[in-house]
Amino acid sequence: MVKQWIWYDWIMLATRFINSTTLIITMISVQEGLTLPLWIVVFWGVAAFSIPWLFLQLSYKYYLFTEMLIYGGLCIYLTSLFPVAFVSFLVSAFLIAANSAHRSYRWTAPATILIFPALFYTVAQSNDYWITISYYGLAYVMGFAFHLLIVNHRQNETIRKQNAVLEQYMSQIERITLTEERNRLSRELHDTVGHAYTSIIMGMETLRAELVTETGIQRLDSLLELGRKSIEEVRGYLHQMGSAEDSLIQSLQLLGDEFQEHAQVNVIFRVLGEEYMLSRQAKMALTRCMQESLTNAVRHGEATELTVSLQFEQQFTRLEVQDNGRGMEEWREGFGINAMKERAMNLQGQVSVFTKPGDGTRVACTLPRQAETLEEEIRLLIVDDQPFIRESLRTLLDKFPDLVIVGLAEDGEQAVDLCGRLQPHVVLMDLDMPRKGGAEATTIIKEQWPHIRVLIFTTFQDSEQARDLLRNGADGFLLKTTEPLELANKIRIIHRGDTLIEQGMSRKIFEKLDESSALPLSNTADTYDLTPREIEILQLVAKGHRYKTIASKLYLSVGTVRNYASSVNSKLGVSNKEEAVMKALELGIIE
Structure with missing residues (x-):
């Protein structure tokens, strides 16, 4: 019943109040001619004013019925006693027309213009019927014109509000689009310009040994200094672009x-x-x-x-x-x-x-x-014998605020030394390096600092070597063809304590497992009480699918798939999905 009142609502209320007040005062002044007690007639007048108006707040249809029954009935009663009282219903005819809508005009117009004048003429035949019709017809037309004015105002207000919402919506779209474009340019510049500068710097470093004159070395040093200064300026610009975003x-x-x-x-x-x-x-x-x-x-x-x-x-x-x-x-x-x-x-x-x-x-x-989004920073040590690779990885991973590059090592021996001094959370380890390779360094690191996570990052898919490294403590095995964003996510996964193997390499590892230890499928599955759905999800995990992909294939939620995977781990007595897959393959539960 609560609504926002507009100027036309106040006009109609004031008109109705003045008309009803005048009618009540007139009835009090001529109370000697009334056939009913004065208090009944006054109460009738108050009800005729208030009840229809209250119903109007609910529905215009209720208002139309109560207005004609209560106020119209009062006017008919007064007209039977005082023939000139028929004019008191003219204001109601105006208000009925102003508040009618849709198909209600089909019955409110005939009732107001024809039926009520006929009733007034019946109770007071001294009134001219056709003159009364003309009066009520004119009042109804004026009310209808006022209704059109109200409709026009409402439509204009609706259009104005819709335009305001549209302008605001377009403003937000423009602002968000600019933000997205700025972010895209920031990423593109970081990945292209930063990578290009790093390649130039690394390329010039490799030329140092081929320069024999002091002048050539000075020029090379000057170019290297210019390149390093330029890349720092680019990083500063990119930082400004990223930090301009509001919280x-x-x-x-x-x-x-x-x-x-x-x-x-x-x-x-x-x-x-x-x-x-x-x-x-x-x-x-x-x-x-x-x-x-x-x-x-x-x-x-x-x-x-x-x-x-x-x-x-x-x-x-x-x-x-x-x-x-x-x-x-x-x-x-x-x-x-x-x-x-x-x-x-x-x-x-x-x-x-x-x-x-x-x-x-x-x-x-x-x-x-x-x-x-976690506030904890991941301390990262990059180990690779090629300076270009080290600098490129630092450039690519530097844009992630939670990944902090604490050191760069050129071989396994230096990696072991830096692990002792810097205590990184994750080591990104290459395999083929001089003096001490990645496999030997990984074994030493895991023996001395078991809490340090080691992620092997290599070029070749050697399944035998990968299996040996995982047995000796490595926490993951990835190829250098991995995209930067995916690499950052894999580092976070390793830091959380999970084990991770590149999809193609995992297939090769599982294919080479000894099949002689496999047990019959049905007996083994029954032994571990695995359901058909759990076996189905386990098979998809073995194929390298992620939980999100499995959920899409099986029309399940990601949370449901994770629950099934946790149940499998519990039944098989393993701690993660990689161990679950390897044990299921060994037992012959999956193929």
């Missing part, structure tokens, strides 16, 4: 303020918990979710107040947008909601919509806290 709270607060200003609705913004670092993809997903939710709330839900809650939890980040709109009986997902859900699913999150008629709509976007 998530500031971005969403600005989005809410702009939407409130343009759409003329009240946006309440709340933050629960302490903000922590989020990936750019997560920030973009939450920003788009809030933008789409605000727009839908005003455009489709006709909301006037929205509450935005941003919640930072240890395991997830949650954004909720609650509006006071009309809600929906049956929710229909459009392009915007589907885009929001797709963004969230790409980050292992979800978008939920809760709506009910009269209770508004609540949109909730929940994103798990990704490993790269």
Whole structure:
């Protein structure tokens, strides 16, 4: 029953109040001629004023019926006593026409213009019937004209609000697009310009031995200094481009303020918990979710107040947008909601919509806290005998804020020495190096510092060597063809304590396992109480599929697949999926 009143609502209320007040005062002044007690007639007049108006706040149809029955009945009673009292219903005829809508005109017009004059003529035949019709026809036409004025105002207001929302939406799209383009340029410059400078510097370093004159060496030193200075300047520019981005709270607060200003609705913004670092993809997903939710709330839900809650939890980040709109009986997902859900699913999150008629709509976007968003820094030691490779890896991994390059080693002997002094979290180890190779260095490192994680990073797929290294303590085996972003994620996985093997190499390792120890499939599976679904997921893991891919293939959620994998590990008595696959292959549970 609560609504925002506009100027025409006040005009109609004032007109009705003046008309009803005048009628009550007139009835008091002529009370001697009334056939009913004065208090009944006055109460009737008060009811004729208030009841139809209260029903109008609920539905115009209720108003039309009560107006004709209560106020029209009072006017007919007074006209039977005082023939000139028929004019008191003219204001009601005006208001009935002004508040009619849709098909109600088909019966309100005949009732007001024809039936009520006939009733007035029946109770007071001294009135001219056709003159009375002309009076009520004119009042009804004026009311209809006032109704058209109201409709025009409402349509203009709706168009203005939609234009304001559209302008705000376009402004946000432009701002987000510029941010995405800036981020893309930052990555492209880092990967291309930085890589090119590193290649030039490393190339000039290799030419040092071929220069014999002092002048040539001086020129080479000058070029190297220029190259190093230039790459540092490029890194500074890239850092400025990346640091110009506001925090998530500031971005969403600005989005809410702009939407409130343009759409003329009240946006309440709340933050629960302490903000922590989020990936750019997560920030973009939450920003788009809030933008789409605000727009839908005003455009489709006709909301006037929205509450935005941003919640930072240890395991997830949650954004909720609650509006006071009309809600929906049956929710229909459009392009915007589907885009929001797709963004969230790409980050292992979800978008939920809760709506009910009269209770508004609540949109909730929940994103798990990704490993790269943790504040803990991963201390990384890069070991490779080629200076170009070392510098390239440092350049590529330097753009990830949680990966800190604490040292570079040119062979296994230097790697062992730096591990003792620097205590890195993860060692990115090459294999073929002079003096002491990666395999020997890995064995020494794992014997002296078992907590240091070693990730073998090599060029060739040698399954025998990979299996021996994993047995001697290596925590992972990757090829140098791995993309930078994937490499960074693999380093984080190794740092968390997992074991990781490159997909193609894992197949070769499993193919060479001794098949003689395999037991019959059915007996072994029954022995370990593995279900058909668990065996199916285990087979897909053995083929190198990730949990997300398995979930898509089997039409399950990622969480369900992880639960199945944990159950398999528990039944087989292993600690991770790699050990589970190797044991399942040895036992003949999978092929």
